[in-house]
Amino acid sequence: MSDKSSSPLKIKAAKKMRDLMTTYYLEALDAARNHRQVAWITSGGPVEPLVAMDIIPVYPENHGAMIGSAKMGEDLCAKAEDMGYSGDLCAYARSDIACAVVKGGPIGGLPKPDMLICCNNICGTVLKWYEIQARYFQVPLFIFDTPVCHTGYTPEIAAYVQTQVHEYIAFLEQVTGKKMDPDKMNEVGRLSYQGQRLWQQVLNTTARKPSPMSAFDAFFFLALIVTLRGTQVAVDFYKELIDELEQRTRDGIGVVPDETFRLLWDNLPVWHQLKWLSDRFSAHKACLVADTYTSAWCSALKYIDENNFLDSMAEAYTRIYLNIGVDQMAEEVLKMIRFYDVDGLVMHSNRSCKPYSFGQMDIMQIVREKTGIPVLMIEADMVDPRSFSQSQVETRIDAFMEIVKHKAGRS
Amino acid sequence: MIFAGIDIGSNTAKAALIKDGTLMGTRVMLTGYHHLKAGTRVFGDVLVQAGLSRSDVSAIVSTGYGRASIDFADKAMTEILCHGAGAHFLNPDIRGVIDVGGQDSKAIALDDRGQVDNFAMNDKCAAGTGRFLEVMANALEVSLDRMGEVSLTADKPSKISSICTVFAESEVISMIARQEKRENIIAGIHAAAAARVGILAAKIRIQGPVMMTGGVAKNKGMKAALETQLNQPLIISPHCQETGAIGAAVLASRL
Ligand code: SF4
Numbered sequence: 223m224s225d226k227s228s229s230p231l232k233i234k235a236a237k238k239m240r241d242l243m244t245t246y247y248l249e250a251l252d253a254a255r256n257h258r259q260v261a262w263i264t265s266g267g268p269v270e271p272l273v274a275m276d277i278i279p280v281y282p283e284n285h286g287a288m289i290g291s292a293k294m295g296e297d298l299c300a301k302a303e304d305m306g307y308s309g310d311l312c313a314y315a316r317s318d319i320a321c322a323v324v325k326g327g328p329i330g331g332l333p334k335p336d337m338l339i340c341c342n343n344i345c346g347t348v349l350k351w352y353e354i355q356a357r358y359f360q361v362p363l364f365i366f367d368t369p370v371c372h373t374g375y376t377p378e379i380a381a382y383v384q385t386q387v388h389e390y391i392a393f394l395e396q397v398t399g400k401k402m403d404p405d406k407m408n409e410v411g412r413l414s415y416q417g418q419r420l421w422q423q424v425l426n427t428t429a430r431k432p433s434p435m436s437a438f439d440a441f442f443f444l445a446l447i448v449t450l451r452g453t454q455v456a457v458d459f460y461k462e463l464i465d466e467l468e469q470r471t472r473d474g475i476g477v478v479p480d481e482t483f484r485l486l487w488d489n490l491p492v493w494h495q496l497k498w499l500s501d502r503f504s505a506h507k508a509c510l511v512a513d514t515y516t517s518a519w520c521s522a523l524k525y526i527d528e529n530n531f532l533d534s535m536a537e538a539y540t541r542i543y544l545n546i547g548v549d550q551m552a553e554e555v556l557k558m559i560r561f562y563d564v565d566g567l568v569m570h571s572n573r574s575c576k577p578y579s580f581g582q583m584d585i586m587q588i589v590r591e592k593t594g595i596p597v598l599m600i601e602a603d604m605v606d607p608r609s610f611s612q613s614q615v616e617t618r619i620d621a622f623m624e625i626v627k628h629k630a631g632r633s
Numbered sequence: 634m635i636f637a638g639i640d641i642g643s644n645t646a647k648a649a650l651i652k653d654g655t656l657m658g659t660r661v662m663l664t665g666y667h668h669l670k671a672g673t674r675v676f677g678d679v680l681v682q683a684g685l686s687r688s689d690v691s692a693i694v695s696t697g698y699g700r701a702s703i704d705f706a707d708k709a710m711t712e713i714l715c716h717g718a719g720a721h722f723l724n725p726d727i728r729g730v731i732d733v734g735g736q737d738s739k740a741i742a743l744d745d746r747g748q749v750d751n752f753a754m755n756d757k758c759a760a761g762t763g764r765f766l767e768v769m770a771n772a773l774e775v776s777l778d779r780m781g782e783v784s785l786t787a788d789k790p791s792k793i794s795s796i797c798t799v800f801a802e803s804e805v806i807s808m809i810a811r812q813e814k815r816e817n818i819i820a821g822i823h824a825a826a827a828a829r830v831g832i833l834a835a836k837i838r839i840q841g842p843v844m845m846t847g848g849v850a851k852n853k854g855m856k857a858a859l860e861t862q863l864n865q866p867l868i869i870s871p872h873c874q875e876t877g878a879i880g881a882a883v884l885a886s887r888l
Contacts, residue, residue, distance in 0.1 A: 583836070590751070599836075601756040613698070614737070618754060621713035625749055 231475050233435060235463045236442065242455060243445055250278050251333050259336040259398060262355065264348045265448055266518070267341035268366060268390065268539050270414050270531060273452040274407040275394055279339075280332050282351075284448055286314035286605055289321070290493025292328040295605035301326075313574040313605035315351040322358055335359055337397050339390075341366040343545045345577040364393045368540040372547040375537055383536040391532075411531020414452035415523070420460035421447045422520040427467040428511040429562050432476025433484065434467045437510040438500045439477065441491045447519045478509035483626055486558055487513035488585070489570035489578050490604040495612075502616065506623040512562045514555060518543045521554070548581035552588040559593055566596045566626040573603040596629060598622035634691040637679070638881025639672050639706060640715065641699030643735035644763065645848065646671040648679040649878035650690070651722075651886065658683045659875040668699030672706075694885040696877050698736070710884055712877050713741055713752045719880025720844045721747025723870045729843035731830060731859065731867070732876070733850070735763040740833035742840065753836040761829025763849050765801070769822045772805050773815055777852075784819040784854030791821030801825065820854060827858035834863055844868045846876035 253260045261272050265283040272279045289295050295317055301324060302316035303309050309316075317327070325331035338361060340352035349365065356363035366386055369379050391402055424443065427434055435443075443463060450456040470476075485503065487510045492499060503510055521543050527534040543554060559567065567589055572579050586597045600618055603609035635657070640647040646664045650657040660679040664671045672695065680686060695703035696715040703709065712734070720730045721743060730741040738761050742751040755761050770777045784790075791813050793801050801822075808818050834843075843865060849855055850873035860867050872879060 587838075596751070599753070614754070614756075617698075617711050617713070617737075621711040621749070621752060624711060624714050625751075628748055 231470075231477075233439060233463075233466060233470075233477075235459070235466050236439075238462070239443060239446060239459065242450070242459060246449055247329055250280050251329070253278050253333055260333050261337045261339050262332070262335040262352075263339040264341050264344060264352070266344045266539065266542055266544070267339050268387075268535055269339075270410045270452045270535065271391055271394055271402065271407065272339070273414075274410040275398055275400060275402055277336075277394070277398065278333075279449070280335070281449055282318040282332065282355075283314050284445060285321070285327065285329075285332055286317050287445075287491075287493050288329070289317045289327045290605035291496065293494050293607070294327055295494060296607050298324075298326055299606045299608075312345070312347045312351075312576075313603055315347055317605055319351070319354060322355065335361055337361050337394075338363040339366065340364070341368060341539065343368040343539055343542050345544065345575070347576075362393070362397055364390060366390060366539070368545055370545050370547075371541055373550075375541055379540060380537065383540050384533075387532060387536050407532060408529070410452040411535075412528055413454060413457055414531065415526050415528040417447055417451055417453075417456040417460065418520040418523050418526070420457060420464065422517075422523060423464050424460055424467065425512065425517055425520070427464065427471065430471045431484075431563075432474070432478065432481035433509050433511040434470035434475060434477060436477045436500065437487045437513040437516070438491070438496055440513060440516040441496065444516045444519065451519070476509070478504050478507065480507050481509045482507035483566065483623070483630060484509055484511045484562060484564045485566045485568055485626075486511070486555070486562060486564045487515070487568050487570065488555065488582065489572045490515055490575055492570060492602045492610065493604050494607050495602070495610065498612065502619050503623075506619075506627075508566075508623060508626070510568065511564060512558055514543060514551075514558065517558070544577050548584050551581055552585045555585055555589060556592055559589065559595065564595065565630045566598065566622065568622070569597060569599045570604075571599050571601045573601070573609040574605065594629075596622060596625045634886070635685065635689050636882045636885040637676060637690045637693045638715065638878040638883070638885060639676055639693065639695045639697075639703055640712070640875070640877035640881060641668050641672055641695065641697040641703065642877070643698055645735075645874070646675040646697075646699075647875045647878040648672075648675040649875050649882045650679055650683055650685070651879070651882040656722075656872070656879065659872060659878060661874055664699065668702035669704065672699065672703040692885040692888045694881040694888070696881045707885065707888055710881065712737070713739060713754075714749055715877045715880035715884060716846050717741050717743050717749040717880065718747060718883040719876035719878070720846060722879055722883050723872060723876065724842075724844060724868060726842055727844045727868065729834070729839035729841060731834060731839075731843060731845045731863075732847040733761070733763055733826075733830060733845070733855070734847050738762050738830050738833060740830070740837050740839055742837045751837045753833040755829065755833060761826045761833075763847070765826055766822065766849065766852070766855070768802055769805055769819075772802055773809070773818060775815070775819065780819050780823075781852035781854040781856070783816050784823055785816075785857070787814070787816040787820035789814075789817050790824055791818045793821045793825040820858070823852075823854045823858035824861075826855065827862040830859060831862040839863070841865050842868055844870065844876075846870075846873050848874040850874070
């Protein structure tokens with residue numbers, strides 16, 4: 223159980239990615255000066271029509287992740303609690319609601335929105351959260367309602383969601399006073415599809431041994447497929463990243479030196495503990511090679527028609543990981559366990575995110591029964607450090623790794 | 634060959650020595666503020682008691698919250714593994730372990746070779762831990778050691794509904810104000826703590842026979858409450874408090 227973590231070779235594309243994100247945020251913050259409109263949208267929301275209409279999409283959840291990584295979550299969450307919001311509310315919602323008022327956080331708050339687009343394919347929390355922000359900023363709100371597909375995508379669901387695609391376009395045309403250009407929309411749809419396919423390829427590279435990157439890197443590189451989905455920038459960047467990762471594989475470079483154990487992560491990252499967690503696992507020669515979270519941004523690829531994005535979008539946005547039944551989620555987890563050939567599963571029971579954490583006990587049992595691999599559950603919160611105890615989690619990780627080592631028969 | 638285990642818990646430090654698969658001796662003392670000092674002393678004491686010197690010991694494993702502070706140990710291992718190994722050493726039939734520690738409670742599932750197969754620990758909250766019982770003992774002005782005995786005379790256990798230690802304490806205080814019988818309140822406290830620990834056992838679907846380890850196992854009221862909760866008898870070793878240290882010594886023999 224040595225504590226020394228030799229520093230792995232850095233992924234060079236990380237710098238470029240940081241620059242791209244800075245440019246993106248600067249452009250968004252400057253939107254009003256450049257007479258461009260800004261829409262706030264949920265992370266799993268249908269962003270392509272916005273891009274096609276030259277509206278800058280901004281993601282409060284991505285901002286929440288930045289707040290968490292910058293360790294600014296505690297103050298902002300506490301501020302929201304002062305304002306009267308419950309401490310049980312999702313920390314993304316709490317920090318965003320507080321940030322809008324105090325203009326805090328790592329970039330001094332998000333640019334003021336001209337409209338809000340809320341898609342409830344990730345959770346129900348976003349509905350109230352976006353209603354609050356619509357009242358606060360006095361801007362129009364569009365709710366894109368995607369019923370949960372417990373068992374499948376029924377014709378009723380299809381018709382219901384498809385109608386909203388048309389309403390959504392009409393809403394955007396009304397708010398911008400412009401008509402949507404169908405050719406532009408097709409082009410953006412094509413780029414979105416390509417971007418998602420490339421993102422899947424990025425994630426697939428970690429099936430190699432040793433893994434050229436870890437889930438911690440994926441958490442970072444994810445930002446582009448979330449924020450710049452549907453743009454050439456994302457497509458170009460991921461191509462470059464894949465080249466670099468493939469080169470690493472050819473050179474036999476793994477992100478965890480002496481990778482001996484491979485693990486799968488479930489749920490959102492604990493943004494404020496990324497480094498600590500990564501070091502903890504590396505000290506055991508364990509690499510978190512994949513996760514269920516970052517793959518959510520390409521998991522619906524099979525439903526997208528590259529040449530008819532607008533019509534296939536309804537299904538793709540409805541059938542995402544968080545909007546399906548627990549049995550289907552477990553099926554996805556089992557697929558990943560096989561594909562990435564992992565020795566254990568680490569589940570983050572996330573105090574903030576109820577829809578993600580709710581079925582975990584069942585998934586844990588299913589995984590244990592079907593694969594026999596050890597499963598660890600750690601309690602934390604993605605943004606609010608008050609729901610996290612380093613020493614407790616450390617003991618759990620150490621004990622879990624002892625079991626993993628024993629079961630895998632390696633050490 | 635002789636092997637040693639040192640368990641630095643939040644309240645007490647324990648040491649154990651084993652030789653050729655038999656227990657040579659154990660010691661328990663209060664941890665205090667300084668983990669390394671406590672570890673050094675309890676280890677020194679157990680050696681003296683066995684008439685040995687440090688050079689007689691082939692390997693040492695440390696465990697417990699202060700495990701990393703014991704710089705003279707050959708390896709630090711988690712309490713989970715050590716309690717599992719200790720329980721298996723004390724009784725090879727054991728398949729489940731319940732340990733109620735000072736600030737942590739855990740449920741452990743063992744396979745037929747005594748290897749830890751799965752475990753669950755309490756979350757950040759202190760309810761269902763030794764600390765919870767300690768806070769309540771203070772509120773009721775009963776010594777921790779006597780709680781078990783007192784609770785066995787209860788005729789109608791009080792119902793504690795709060796899951797948070799702080800709220801449960803004020804609930805208990807208002808029961809005292811209502812002049813509920815002390816034994817009934819204590820029985821209620823045990824039932825509340827047992828319910829929390831029961832959740833951990835359910836999480837890993839614990840199988841019998843189950844051994845209860847840790848100092849709290851000496852509390853007869855807590856044992857009875859847990860047996861009701863888990864719906865099965867609990868096996869308690871006279872060495873319940875030193876199980877972690879014994880397991881650490883067992884694991885030291887396998888280094
Ligand atoms: S509750 Fe979960 S899905 Fe919803 S906004 Fe919060 S983190 Fe996202």
